[in-house]
Amino acid sequence: NISLIEFGGGPAKKLTVGHDLPGSRVQALFADREGSLWIGTNGGLARWSESKLQRLPVTDPLASASVLKIFEDREGNLWVGTETGGLHILRDQRFRTMGAREGLSSDATTTVVEDNTGKLWVGTRGGGVNAVPRGAAGTSSAIRNFSVRDGLLSDVILSLAAASNGDLWVGTPDGLSRIRKGAVTSFTSADGLPDDFIRSLHADADGSLWIGTRRGLTHWRGGQNPGHLETYTQANGLGSDLVGAMAHDSAGDLWVATFAGLSRLHGGKIENYTTANGLSSNVITALLPQGKGTLMIGTQDHGWNLWDGR
Numbered sequence: 113n114i115s116l117i118e119f120g121g122g123p124a125k126k127l128t129v130g131h132d133l134p135g136s137r138v139q140a141l142f143a144d145r146e147g148s149l150w151i152g153t154n155g156g157l158a159r160w161s162e163s164k165l166q167r168l169p170v171t172d173p174l175a176s177a178s179v180l181k182i183f184e185d186r187e188g189n190l191w192v193g194t195e196t197g198g199l200h201i202l203r204d205q206r207f208r209t210m211g212a213r214e215g216l217s218s219d220a221t222t223t224v225v226e227d228n229t230g231k232l233w234v235g236t237r238g239g240g241v242n243a244v245p246r247g248a249a250g251t252s253s254a255i256r257n258f259s260v261r262d263g264l265l266s267d268v269i270l271s272l273a274a275a276s277n278g279d280l281w282v283g284t285p286d287g288l289s290r291i292r293k294g295a296v297t298s299f300t301s302a303d304g305l306p307d308d309f310i311r312s313l314h315a316d317a318d319g320s321l322w323i324g325t326r327r328g329l330t331h332w333r334g335g336q337n338p339g340h341l342e343t344y345t346q347a348n349g350l351g352s353d354l355v356g357a358m359a360h361d362s363a364g365d366l367w368v369a370t371f372a373g374l375s376r377l378h379g380g381k382i383e384n385y386t387t388a389n390g391l392s393s394n395v396i397t398a399l400l401p402q403g404k405g406t407l408m409i410g411t412q413d414h415g416w417n418l419w420d421g422r
Contacts, residue, residue, distance in 0.1 A: 115127060115128045115129070116133070116138065116141075116151065116160075118160070118163075125163060127151075127160065127165060129153055129155075132165060133151060133153055133158055133165075134153050134155040134156035134157075134158060134167065134175070134176070135153030135154040135155020135156055135178075136153075136154060136155065137153060137154045138151060138152070138153050139152050139153060139154055139178070139179055139180055140152030140179050140180060140181055140182045141182070142182035142183070142184065142190075144184050144188075144190065145184065145188065146161075147161070148160065148161035149161070150182050150190065152179025152180065152181075152182055152192070153178075153179060154178045154179075154195075155176060155178070156168065156174065156175045156176045156177060156179070157174040157175070157177070157179050157182075157192060173197055173200065174192060174194070174197075174200055174202075177192075177194040177195070177196075177197045177200075178194055178195035178196065178197075179192055179193070179194055179195075180193050180194060180195055181193035188203075188204065189201055189202065189203050190202040190203075210234075210244070215242075215254075215255040216234060216236065216239070216242050216255065217236055217239030217240055217242055217257045217259070218236035218237065218238055218239025220236050220237040220238060220239070221234055221235070221236055221237075222235045222236060222237050222268075222269050222270065223235040223269060223270070223271055223272050224272070225272040225273065225274050225280075226274065227274035227278065227280065228274065228276060228278070229246065229278075230245075230246030230247075231243055231244065231245050231246060232244040232245075232246075233272050233274065233280055235269030235270075235271070235272050235282070236267070236269055237268055237269070238267050238268055239257070239259070239267060240257055240258050240259035240260070240262075240264055240267045240269065241257070241258045241259075241264070241269055241272070241280075241282055241291070242255055242256070242257050242258075243255065243256045243257075243258070258282075258291060258296060262296050263289065263295075263296030263297070263298060264282060264284065264289050264296055264298070265284045265286040265287040265288075265289055265298045265300070265308075266284035266285055266286040266287075268284055268285055269282060269283070269284060270283045270284060270285060270309075270310055270311055270312075271283035271310055271311060271312045271313045271324070272313065273313035273314055273315040273321065274315060275315040275319070275321070276315070276317065276319065277319065278292070278293070279291070279292050280292075281313050281315065281321060283310030283311065283312065283313050283323070284310060285308070285309050285310075286300070286308050287299060287300035287301070287305070287308045287310065288300070288305060288310050288313075288323065304341045305323065305325070305330060305341070306325055306327040306328050306330055306343050306345075307325035307326050307327040307328075308325075309325055309326050310323060310324070310325060311324045311325060311326065311354075311355060311356060312324030312355060312356050312357055312358055313358075314358035314359065314360075314366075316360070317360070320332060320333045322358055322366065324355030324356060324357075324358060324368070325353075325355060326353065326354055326355075327343075327345065327353050328343045328344055328345035328346075328350060328353045328355065329343065329344045329345075329350060329355045329358075329368055330342065330343045330344075331343075331344075344377075344382065348382075349375075349381075349382035349384070350368070350370065350375050350382060350384075351368075351370045351372040351373045351374065351375040351384040351386070352370035352371050352372035352373075353370075354370055354371040354372075355368055355369070355370055356368075356369040356370065356371075356396060356397065357369040357396065357397065357398050357399045358399065359399040359400065359401050359407070360401065361401045361405055361407055362401065362403065362404065362405050363405055365377060365378045367399055367401075367407060369396035369397065369398070369399055369409075370396065371394070371395055372384075372386065372394050373385055373386035373387070373391060373394045373396065374386075374391065374396050374409060390417070391409070391411070391417055392411055392414035392415055392417055393411035393412060393413060393414035395411055395412040395413065396409060396410070396411055396412075397410050397411060397412050398410030398416075404421075405420075405421045406418060406419060406420055406421065407419040
């Protein structure tokens with residue numbers, strides 16, 4: 113029998129074609145940059161890695177193809193030439209899809225946030241919030257769903273924010289909910305919020321919460337329940353009452369996206385920026401702070417802008 117034998121670091125390991133390996137003849141060998149050995153036979157492709165043999169699923173064309181040549185390009189892609197099946201390319205799988213089939217309550221994902229334990233919180237449009245523990249992506253039994261049955265004000269999720277103390281804040285069209293240790297508490301305009309339509313949320317490092325609505329920006333400073341709520345509107349300097357994305361930069365300033373440009377809370381004062389100051393659009397949809405005080409600013413229909421501190 114034709115065999116491959118691995119020496120070094122312990123007892124020799126033997127792989128025999130027709131038994132361990134597919135086919136009856138080894139036709140190509142290639143050691144890739146990660147130290148794995150790819151083995152091409154007249155009956156399929158296999159990989160020897162960390163003293164374990166991995167064979168392709170029977171549904172893969174290379175699982176039974178006659179492999180003649182193996183080559184790795186500078187990006188790490190593996191090219192496999194076969195006798196009658198043409199040329200194949202193997203790439204690392206960069207993305208994994210999660211949806212209802214994998215255990216989420218809905219395929220209509222609206223917002224995603226990761227908390228400080230590595231848990232992924234996924235908001236949906238009509239299916240509530242899903243909690244996906246670290247390393248449990250695709251394991252439906254590990255995913256927990258929170259919905260109106262658990263106390264959420266709505267199963268339509270508009271925004272999420274993970275606080276440093278472990279709380280998850282949930283914005284819905286019908287008010288604000290908080291998930292704390294699996295228990296849900298909810299708050300509405302009856303508790304002092306300016307509006308029940310919670311468009312955006314931002315958990316501050318100091319433990320407070322910034323709440324974006326259609327009727328201004330509200331700052332909730334600590335406390336178990338709404339206590340000190342301070343609301344900023346167009347009347348006291350905010351660019352618009354329609355508040356969207358929010359972010360803190362490295363200097364501690366809060367940037368607020370609105371439908372009328374960009375507002376910055378700096379030293380207790382509000383400064384507004386619009387197309388007159390160089391923005392490509394006044395409809396800001398996304399904000400991403402970068403190092404050294406820079407800020408990436410996404411717009412609805414005119415690309416993105418970079419604030420460089422000036």
